[in-house]
Amino acid sequence: MELENVKRVYFLGIGGIGMSALARYFIHKNLPVAGYDRVSTELTQKLEQEGATIHYSDDINSIPDLFKQKEGTLVVYTPAVPNNHGELMYFTQGGFEVKKRSEVLGIIGKSYKTLAVAGTHGKTTTSTMLAHIMAGYTGCDAFLGGISRNFDNNLVLQDKGKKFLVVEADEYDRSFLTLNPYLAIITSVDADHLDIYGTYDAVKDAFAQFTSQIKEEGYLIIKNNINFNPKAQNVSVLTYGFDNTCDFYPSDIEIENGLYHFSLNTPNGKVANLKLGTPGRYNLENAIAASAAAVTLGIDSHMLAEMLASFKGVQRRFDVRYWGKKIVYMDDYAHHPREIEALIHSIRDVFPNRKITGIFQPHLYSRTRDFAPEFAASLDLLDFSVITDIYPARELPIQGVSPELISGFMKNHNRRVIEKRNILDWIKSAEIDILVTIGAGDIDRMIPEIVKIVQEKEIE
Missing domain, CATH: 3.90.190.20 (Mur ligase, C-terminal domain)
Incomplete structure (x- = not known):
């Protein structure tokens, strides 16, 4: 599928956090966007204000006529939509171009150096932090799994040079296997989504496959002592955590008014006098991961300090x-x-x-x-x-x-x-x-x- 040939986009499950970011992307491209979701939410209401046409019953008669034109229509669905969903069956049986959300994200990512954040937890905050840091450093585009309080959005579009794309790499339904990142962060590999994977070993195998898809001469930044064996080839592997044996770790940690002050130890030396703008120890851990990526990509200490201090967090995360x-x-x-x-x-x-x-x-x-x-x-x-x-x-x-x-x-x-x-x-x-x-x-x-x-x- 060539995105240049897409004239309009229809979303099944448009109100999901990942789906809504994609919908916003195509609205920004000035393409007609419509879709279905089960319930009206704050997210769907904002999408409607931004130009999307949305309905809330599984009814092919509610699909706007424009989107029933096969040529030029891209249909995007989330795996949460069941196979017997009436509208999904209408499009698949009608021979439309139908893609999973993750497939479309993978196609978009081919135009960038993709910075992908994966993990059974921690990925939303870490990817949002990384997008915020990179926005100050070089500029970036980003598809996020939460609403950033800095951008007031789950979509960031500011990289006119199309160099860096920050994405949350979702392991659900093996979605992240559509990505070929330049740099990947893995925050955690715990047993989860066993309704999809069946066993914990299958979860770990999927993460191993994800690491094998990192581009040659790229980077893998991985939490220390994580419970799986990466398969990255010809890639620089760097560790982070609270242990001083890691490549990136904090020291001089203090809490003032609920916020963390710390130094970041890196392979190139110590960056002192850092402050994280949001509370929570797990946010400090996520900040070490995001900072490790930014330092690896060449950010200077002053810009890193400025962006960490100004980070406002993510809705529904601490x-x-x-x-x-x-x-x-x-x-x-x-x-x-x-x-x-x-x-x-x-x-x-x-x-x-x-x-x-x-x-x-x-x-x-x-x-x-x-x-x-x-x-x-x-x-x-x-x-x-x-x-x-x-x-x-x-x-x-x-x-x-x-x-x-x-x-x-x-x-x-x-x-x-x-x-x-x-x-x-x-x-x-x-x-x-x-x-x-x-x-x-x-x-x-x-x-x-x-x-x-x-x-x-x-x-x-």
Whole structure:
């Protein structure tokens, strides 16, 4: 497929974070864009304001006539759309040019030196940090898996010379195997998406294959002691972490007003007096990874310091929504046990000796089934846990899989299972110090109401 031949683009699942970035890209190219999604969200509403035509029922009669013209129409779909989806079947059976989101991203990436950030967790924040740093350094384009607070967008288009493209390389459905990056970062390789991969070994094999696709004389920046064997050939491999045996590691770490101050040790010496503009220890780790890439690509210490200090973070990643004298409320996208564990440790770093209450919405029945004991162990780190309804996303219920499954494995007795529709009333009556909502589903839609409640509790 040649992008030059594309005259219009139709998206199935246009409201997804990765899909919406692609939609914005084609809107920016002044191509007609339309699409389907299950529900109207803030993202789809913004896309409509930007020029996309969107409907919310699986109905081929709702597809605009312009997009029923086979010649020049590109149809992009997300793997979350089922194979028996009526509109998807209409396009595939009609002989249209139909591509997965990842395939289109791979085609776009061929025009750039692609900087790809992969990992079962940490990739969204790390790629957003890298895009922010590179934007100040050389300029870049970027497709991000979250809304950057610096760009107020998940799409960055500023590299007129088409040199660097920063992308979040998603392992779900082996999507990242469409990429051939010049530089790749791997933040983590944990067991996840077992509904797709079947086994942890298959996950590690996919990451190994991803590293084999790095271009010759390119770079692999990988977290120290990661649990798989990369297959990069004729590539410079560099490590990062908190251990002084790594190629890139922090030292002189201090926390002031919740923010990290540190020095970065590199193969070329130490960069001192750095400050990260967002809190959280796992954000510091992500910053080491992004900085390692930027240093490898030649950034100077003054520009690195400026960009790290000015980084404002990503929506739904250690996202402090209210910071009062008595109560702090934050929201986080964590949906894997290791992510939840890292989140809680980071909160304790910033707010030592405070009581943390977490409200967790499990994401997917299969993930809940596969990791119930691990979810229980990570939630046990909270002072009080609330577990609410499982967000199904693309799945049907699985017998015996419920919030109670996680709760049953927990050792901390300070826990409750509460239906989502009763969460706001529970918060009103609860004793709150630090409150965090956790999960990759739709719990973030409750944020405005929760902010109002904690503001009222602050003045009680």
